[in-house]
Amino acid sequence: MGRISPIRYIVFLAVLILVLGGAGLAKGGLYLTQHEGDATHMVDVLLRMGLGQVPHLDFSTPIGIFAFLPIRWMMDAGLGVGQAFVAAQVLIAVLFAPLVARVALSRLTGLAAWGFGVVAVAMILALVHGGNVTAISVAMYYNRWAWVASFIAVLLAVLPERDGDKAPLIDGVIAGLMLAVLALIKPTYFVGFVLPVAFGFVLRGAWRSLFAGLMSGLAVALAMVAIYGTEFFPAYVADLLTVTRSGNRAAPGVSFVDVLNAPRFLIGTLTLILSIIVLRQAGRDRTGLLLLLLAPGFVYVTYQNFGNDPQWLILLCILLLAERPERGRRVLFNTDARGAIAALALVAFALIAPSLQNIVTSPFHNLVVKTEGYVPPFADRTGLDDLFVSERRASMMLTRENLAARHPELAPYAGDEKVFAPLEFLGESMPHCALQLGDLAVHRYMADRLKEPPFNFPATSQFFVADLASAIWIFGDFAPLKGGAPWYYSGTPGVENADAIIVPxxxxxxxxxxxxxxxxxxxxxxxxxxxxxPMMLVYPVVKE
Known part of the structure; x- marks a missing residue:
């Protein structure tokens, strides 16, 4: 198959960025249809950074600083948070475009090259994490960025460059930078893919690439220390350890076993196993071995991500298309190797197609959304008035309660479920209640009440809220809790700085x-x- 013109490919990527990025920006704001809590978490972090706080040093989060810096830069340039989010993704797409082009032009041909370009740009510029339900959401946006960085590093390491396209130092630098990006966005990806990428270069004898990768990664680490100080990485590691101790977020989705063999995943797992076998039988021993080494990372990252979208199937499809041998070799079940590998690539694509369709079309969903019925929940805060949520979802307050607690006559018929036990704190007992919808409205109410008698908290007050997350300080224009956690994982982060404990x-x-x-x-x-x-107990902290 003929070589792809570099100019033509770069223009192709530029057009994709222009179309998808333009569609995302054209609406003038983000109109979210789900995951308002994740949006609030993002806003919380960005506002803290706008006050000069640094993730890990001034507040606790296991999400790396690179997940927020591009958005904060755009906000500092004067954009509202909605437009800043899209503009940050455009910036990342532009920065990644030469790296995507290097992979495609040196290692891929035909459909694999063009498809990789579409997937990489679309995943960066999407306005939904994936899934199979049409939606607009900022949830887990950093996972999309991390998948693309992973794809670039893996393809550079696993696939050999063509004669005439050899640039081992450049390849190593790119791979090292991508792994550093993974470490500073979401270390789950770094842990899952760093060893297979290193082995990929080793098995190809690309020692110069491996060395260049190590040096570029080290350079990023030293730059971070120079900018944020020697305490940055120990604080980051401490934040990551809070997740391992978390009873609610160490594994945010289905179990590890389910990621392997649940109905949603089993065909993908079998496709991966068959791909490894067929590649080795087809004479692609090295690729088959490296795919075997990548498999634990695929499963681990999917297991760790909320929603458990197996986006690695996209990478599998591209690898299989790139490694099709010439016709004539026979593999499993005496089938032609080229046809068998193409069939496996098709299966991988079909399995991830609904999620991929959602990703590619999401900017256009935001563009054509009917804005009636949407409200900006943080309109009172400067720079947050272009982020919109459904008024119905924002204002409808729904709870889940233990009916037997309200109606004692039901007690003999109720199971002895500890999950429905009342909350106990310092002698106070609160019947089981879970706020399922309307947390923004409830938090706004709580913020307003905290300014009124008998509470009368000043704007400088810092609160520790006993819940998963809270927008109280944002709505009330209070001070963020120094050392606190925008999203709770474990421990009592920042409680030493709190002026009061709020128990919803x-x-x-x-x-x-x-x-x-x-x-x-x-x-x-x-x-x-x-x-x-009625909605909270507030315990003022006695300061010594």
């Missing part, structure tokens, strides 16, 4: 609230008697 009577996640309250009782705090509201 109907938290978003009662299981999290139960663990937080247990930690607070052993934290050694001196608390005043609670100030009461």
């Amino acid at each position: 009577t109907c938290p978003v996640d009662p299981g999290v609230a139960r663990r937080v309250l247990a930690g607070l009782e052993s934290a050694g705090l001196t608390l005043s008697a609670p100030l009461r509201d």
